[in-house]
Structures are given as C-alpha cells and as structure tokens.
Amino acid sequence: MSDSVTVTNQQAADLLDQVADRLQILDANRFRVIAFRNAAESIRNLGRTLASIQAEDGLEKIPGVGKGIADALRELLETGHVQEFDELAENVPDGVIAMMQVPDMGPKKARRLWEELDITSIEQLRAAAAAGELAQLKGFGKKSEEKILKGIELLAARQDERTPAGDARPPAEKLVGDLRAALADGDIIRIEIAGSLRRWQETIGDVDILAVSENPAAVMQAFGALPQVAEVIAAGETKQSVILTTGLQVDLRVVEARNWGAALQYFTGSKAHNVPLRELALKRGWSLNEYGLTATGSGDAPEGEARFFSEEAALYAFLGMACPPPELRENRGEIQAAQNGRLPQLITLDDVRGELHGHTTYSDGKNTIEEMARAAMARGYGYWNVSDHSVGLGVVQGVDAEQIVRQAEEIARLNARFAAEGLDFRLLHGTEAEVLADGTMGLPDEVLATLDVVVASIHSGLRQDRDAITTRCLQVVHNPHVDILGHPTGRLIGRRAPADLDMEAVLRACAETGTVVEINANPMRLDLNDIYARRAVELGCKLAINCDAHSPADLALLRYGIGVARRAWLTPDDVINTRPVDDMLALLKR
Ligand SMILES: [Zn+2]
Ligand SMILES: [Zn+2]
Structure with missing residues (x-):
C-alpha cells in the first residue's frame, strides 16, 4: 500500500487477522489475539x-476496538502502514x-x-x-x-471459494431428506442444518448437520x-465428513438428546457470537462447550458440576437471556x-403479501403475464408488479413506449378477469427502467408517470x-x-464485485426522497446485503424484498431475501410489500 491510498474495511480487517495469526504463532497473550480477531x-x-x-x-x-487498535487504524488510514505491524511481520x-490455513494445522504445529x-x-x-521428512518430528x-498432503490439496481447491448459500x-x-429416507423409522430423532446456513449467511464454507439418534452406527x-457422496474424508462413531459430487464438504455429527441444545448452539455459531457468550458463562462460573456447561468452581455450583440442555432456548435462559x-x-x-x-x-416469509419486481415474456422472462400472475396467486400473494426491462439494456429485448401501452391493455384485461373469477389479486404495471x-432512464418521464411502480436498476x-x-x-x-432502486450494487456473488458506490450517500438520498431500496432475493445477488439493509433502515429508508422472478420457480427464492432481511434485523414494518396493495402503494414517493 502506498501513501494516501484508501484502505477498505476488508483490507483493514484482513490485516488485523494477520496480526492475530502472527501473535498466535509467537504464542502471545491469548486475550491480545482475541482482541485483534x-x-x-x-x-x-x-x-x-x-x-x-x-x-x-x-x-x-467501533465495537471491539480499543485505544491501541484505534491508534493503529488511524496510522493505517493516514499512511497505509502500521509500523508496529510491519515489524511483527518481519518476525514471522x-x-x-x-x-x-491448511486443515488440521494449528499455530502450534506451524510453529514447530x-x-x-x-x-x-x-x-x-x-x-x-x-x-x-515430517515423520522424524515427535508427534x-x-x-x-x-x-x-490431503489438507494442502483441499486448501488449494477451496481457496477463496466459499459457496453461495x-x-x-x-x-x-436434499441430503437431510435422503438420509431420513435411507434409515428406519425412529433412527433419527432430530436433525437440523447448523452453521452459517442456519444463520442464512450469503456464502458458506462447509455444511454442518447435527442429529440425535439412538443408533448412530446406522446413521453413519x-x-x-448416499449416492451424492463422492468421498468420505473422515469417519468416526458419531462424526463423519464427506465431500459431495458438487465439491461441497458436509460434516455430520450425532449427539445425545441431552446435549442437543448446547451442540446446536455451538455449531450454529458464529464464532463472533459464541466468544462473548462463553465469556458471559465464565463470569457466572460456567465453562461452555458443545456438550453443555461445567461449573468452574468460581460460582455457586461446585467445580465439575455439569448442566445439559435439550433445547437451545433453555441454555440461553440459563445464561439470563x-x-x-x-x-x-x-x-x-x-x-x-x-x-x-x-x-x-x-x-418472516409469511409476512410478504406481494412482489414489486419480476419479468415476463415482454422482456427476458420465460412466462406470460398471466402465468406469472397465477404463480404469484399460488404463493398466496395479493399483487405482483409486472416490471419488464425497458429499452436501453443492450443484451435483452426491452419494452418501449408502444409496448408499454399494449402491456397496459393486457394487464387491465387480466385484472378484470381475475375480479370476475372472484380472485383477490391485482397485477400492477411497472417496469425495470x-x-x-x-x-x-430508458423510458421518457411521461411514460414512467403512467405506471404503478417503477423499479430503476443499473x-x-x-x-x-x-x-x-x-x-x-x-x-x-x-x-x-x-419508486424503487433495484439491486443497488449490481454485484453477483463470487462472480462480480459490487459497484464502487458511496452507499452511505445513496442510502441517505433514498431516505430523503422516499425512494424504496430493494433487497433482491436472488441468491446470486442478495443486493442489498444484510449490512447495507440494516444501515438503510437506520437511516430511515423503506425496503422491498423481491425475487426478480423470470419464471414461476424463481418465486421460491424469496426465502433467501428474507434471510438477508432477518440478518439485517428487519421487522415487517420496514418492508413495504408486507402491506395490502393500497397501503403499499400509498408508501411510494409519488
Ligand atoms: Zn435487473
Ligand atoms: Zn429484474
């Protein structure tokens, strides 16, 4: 990094993590390492x-940033370097x-x-x-x-290759379903996907599955x-790691019913959540691990006393929350x-009453307006906004002013038919300008003014x-x-970086003007992401969650958008398409 180069948050975070790695190798104070992490x-x-x-x-x-790290960050922002970190880097x-980073290689082994x-x-x-040559070393x-060797191979294959959720x-x-089907009734008492998938993180490393069974051998x-398993990379009595034919690694653990609460909590993570939770338990005299709590002797309970929790909620309740x-x-x-x-x-998924961004055969959608409307109804929606691409997008045929008129007629005809059928459903007419x-915009103002809901996307x-x-x-x-800013950053997870937007300025302007911001639920987009969505609400924006469906099947993607919204702490009130159609329309800026 040279002087006056802007340092991104990602770069600063990576640098602090490297410092933590180096401190671990040098066997530094554990709390210093945790502070940097x-x-x-x-x-x-x-x-x-x-x-x-x-x-x-x-x-x-910034939470977790004390005086020392703040000083280092200031130096980094001003000069592009931190002298203390540079010196540390020379030592390791x-x-x-x-x-x-090689699997199973901790700081101790690396140091030796x-x-x-x-x-x-x-x-x-x-x-x-x-x-x-390694065999000559003790241990x-x-x-x-x-x-x-295997770990190095895996690392190379996986480097920077987190899997989109x-x-x-x-x-x-499917794996969970197939496993259930392959076993006798009663062999699996409980089973759940844990880890970052359970937290609906946008990308994941490995899949973690937890189960309770009285017959772990049969489960293993x-x-x-299972036919989708390409390779078993580690097999024990209650734990097994496999690689699927798609390259995805899946770890399955069978635990006892009485450990379920603590195990599910532990393997759901995140690390960032579990570290302070463990510290909180320690303060009360309990050490927390994936089996439950063990008294340390510093609290009221005698040292070594164990507590188990068959439910996660009971564990949290014991810790006072x-x-x-x-x-x-x-x-x-x-x-x-x-x-x-x-x-x-x-x-929740059930709060959503309609969608405001989706495509038909008028642009690059695969289905007619009526087919999309029927699919939206089948999901229980009360409305769906026809928002085909406008002209101006080179690679896709777009709707021009003339076709907008034709489309309006078709939508009016369909709405009349739905009403005659006694269906409580309304097609809205919009565009993805x-x-x-x-x-x-790709369409003139006087055309946009005739539409119900205008999404604009770059x-x-x-x-x-x-x-x-x-x-x-x-x-x-x-x-x-x-009305709505569609997939604001334009990113495609793992394929295209987000546009270099000043999101703070954009979101402030959305709040000021009453422009609704989209959470695009397509799992390759998830745009806004959880961080920006939370910031948007803090700044006073309203959001809309849309599948940007190009076919009826795409409507099932909504749950990914809901996952982002929940990670952003959103309530139904923050999202306009949780409302009945007229209330929703009343919230648009016109
Ligand atoms: Zn788009
Ligand atoms: Zn679209």
Missing part, C-alpha cells in the same frame, strides 16, 4: 467506511501464516515445522510431507503426513453410502438485546469510478418517477 470481525461487519467513522464519531466507537514469515525443520511455505511443507507420523442450501436440504453407515434467532448471531448487539428483552420481531450512461457501466457511478445513482434516486 474481534476487532477484525467487527470492522468486516461495519455498514460504513472506516474513514467516515474516523471523521464523524472516532474509531474508538508470510508462508508460515499461510501454513496455518518452522522452528524445527525450517519450513516457511506451503510448497516446502508439501515437499517435506511427500518426502517423508508427527506417516498418518499426519498424509493428512497434511443458493448453491449449498438445496443440496444440504447410511450417510456415507432470550434465545436470539440464528440470523442475528453475529455479535452485532443481539446478546445485549436478548438480555434486555429487546430482540426484534423479525420479518434501465439507467442509461448519463443517469437518465446494469451497465458498473465499473465506473466511485464518483461517476455514485453521481449516476444519486440522479436515479432523485428522479421523481423512480
């Missing part, structure tokens, strides 16, 4: 840039830090390989393991050499034999809220520099005919 996690989850926080509130206001080679065999890179580690055998959830759910056997929904467990204030009876009434290079020029694209986006938000 917590600060990194907290910065990763901020909805605003570090620079703006520094200017407005001071860096010490980068390659040794990289070695810690470095100190005793002078191995300072993953490449050297691979060579040494292949040549059988390392042929087996651990094989494990390390939309790719992981369907196979994980059936699991490994309500059970936070999994989506909130990111250490973003949910522990305090759970202690004070202030957990939000989160939005294309934002042109100069910030104007599909082209997403790589413009920050000033240019922010200015263009603000122009859209200030357009009096634009």
